[in-house]
Amino acid sequence: MKRREIYSDLYCVPPVIVRVDGRNFKHVLSRMGFEKPYDIKFASAMADAVELFFRHSGLSPVLAYTFSDEISFFFNEVAFDGRIEKLDSVIPSFISSALTMLLRPDEPFSFDSRVIPVHGHLIEEYLIWRQAEAWRNCINSHAYYALLSEGMEERDVSGLLLNKRSGQMHEMLFSRGTNIAAVPAWQRRGIMVLKEEYEIPGFNPHLKEKTLAIRSRVKQEWELPLFKSAEGAVFIEGLLGQKDRSGNLRKSI
Numbered sequence: 001m002k003r004r005e006i007y008s009d010l011y012c013v014p015p016v017i018v019r020v021d022g023r024n025f026k027h028v029l030s031r032m033g034f035e036k037p038y039d040i041k042f043a044s045a046m047a048d049a050v051e052l053f054f055r056h057s058g059l060s061p062v063l064a065y066t067f068s069d070e071i072s073f074f075f076n077e078v079a080f081d082g083r084i085e086k087l088d089s090v091i092p093s094f095i096s097s098a099l100t101m102l103l104r105p106d107e108p109f110s111f112d113s114r115v116i117p118v119h120g121h122l123i124e125e126y127l128i129w130r131q132a133e134a135w136r137n138c139i140n141s142h143a144y145y146a147l148l149s150e151g152m153e154e155r156d157v158s159g160l161l162l163n164k165r166s167g168q169m170h171e172m173l174f175s176r177g178t179n180i181a182a183v184p185a186w187q188r189r190g191i192m193v194l195k196e197e198y199e200i201p202g203f204n205p206h207l208k209e210k211t212l213a214i215r216s217r218v219k220q221e222w223e224l225p226l227f228k229s230a231e232g233a234v235f236i237e238g239l240l241g242q243k244d245r246s247g248n249l250r251k252s253i
Contacts, residue, residue, distance in 0.1 A: 010084040012115050015076050017126060020092045020111040022069030032105055037141035038187050042103070046071070047220050049098035050193040054218045057094050063239055065127060067134035067190035069111075071095065074123065088113040124236050128227045134190040136166065139180050143169040146176055185223050192221040194239060 034042050050064045050071055061073040073091065080086035092111035099109050118126055140161065147157045161169065173180050180188075196219045202211045225232040 008083070008085055011082040012078065012084055012087070012117060013082060014078045015074065015118055015123065016078060016082075016087075017072050017074050017116040017118055017123075018087055018091050018113060019070060019072045019116060020095055020113045023110045023112060025069040025109075028105065028107060028109065031107075032103070037145045038138075038184075043186060043191065045099055045102040047191050047193060047222075048102055049095050051218050051220065052098045053091075053094055054193060054195065057091075059091070063192060063194040065130060065190055065192050067130070067186075068137050070130075072126070072130055074118075084115050087115055123240060124227070124233070127236060128232075131190055131224075131227045135188055138183065138187050139166050139169050139173070142173055142178060142180055142183070146173060146178065189224040189226065192224055192239075194219055194221065 029039070029042060030036075046066050046069070050066055053059070053064070053073075054061065059075070059079050060077060061075050063074050065072045065074075078087065080090075092113040096109050096111050103109075116126070143161055143164075144157055147160065148154065152160075164172075170180055195216050197214055197216050199212045200215055202213045203209070204211050225235050227233075227236060
């Protein structure tokens with residue numbers, strides 16, 4: 001029967017992004033009583049689950065970007081020799097377990113997963129794409145629940161917002177007292193979890209002199225720049241390392 005495991009020989013070559021997405025989270029979170037459209041407790045739990053992944057999974061992502069119920073992990077090196085079945089099972093199962101530990105829900109959380117091969121400038125394009133989706137999710141969610149709060153039915157709200165542009169929803173919210181550009185940055189732009197290096201003072205007993213040791217730590221960044229801006233480009237390049245003329249990464253943190 002071993003030969004029936006026809007998908008076990010699918011492999012990926014780094015660099016890759018692995019994106020996990022929550023399954024039926026809207027209904028699960030609603031039954032748990034979280035605030036709508038956004039709840040700081042849930043956002044913190046998602047970021048903390050990612051931080052647990054960095055610390056305890058045994059895998060080594062360069063960074064992770066999260067908003068709503070999705071997380072994108074960027075890897076320059078992959079475990080399990082790049083076996084896709086392994087990556088698509090171990091990573092979402094770890095996040096499901098971590099989030100369950102943090103929030104202690106009455107029913108299980110579950111995530112699906114996909115592997116996305118990237119290289120060079122595609123990494124930056126991917127982050128810009130997902131941050132644009134975070135913005136669309138933000139403005140749609142605020143508009144959706146603003147209309148629900150006025151007594152409209154869910155089906156009518158969905159129909160009203162269908163095919164509406166961001167500018168139209170922005171004006172609709174502004175007329176109701178919400179400046180969507182002023183909501184917290186993590187709602188509009190997402191959250192990044194990454195490793196950063198820092199120095200600590202030390203002492204070399206053999207040379208009898210003071211030294212500086214380099215250490216790394218996991219950091220959550222809740223005030224992200226707009227990735228498609230000049231500031232955002234500098235931020236991403238600082239995370240990923242310098243690029244050669246072809247756009248490929250020469251080094252990564």
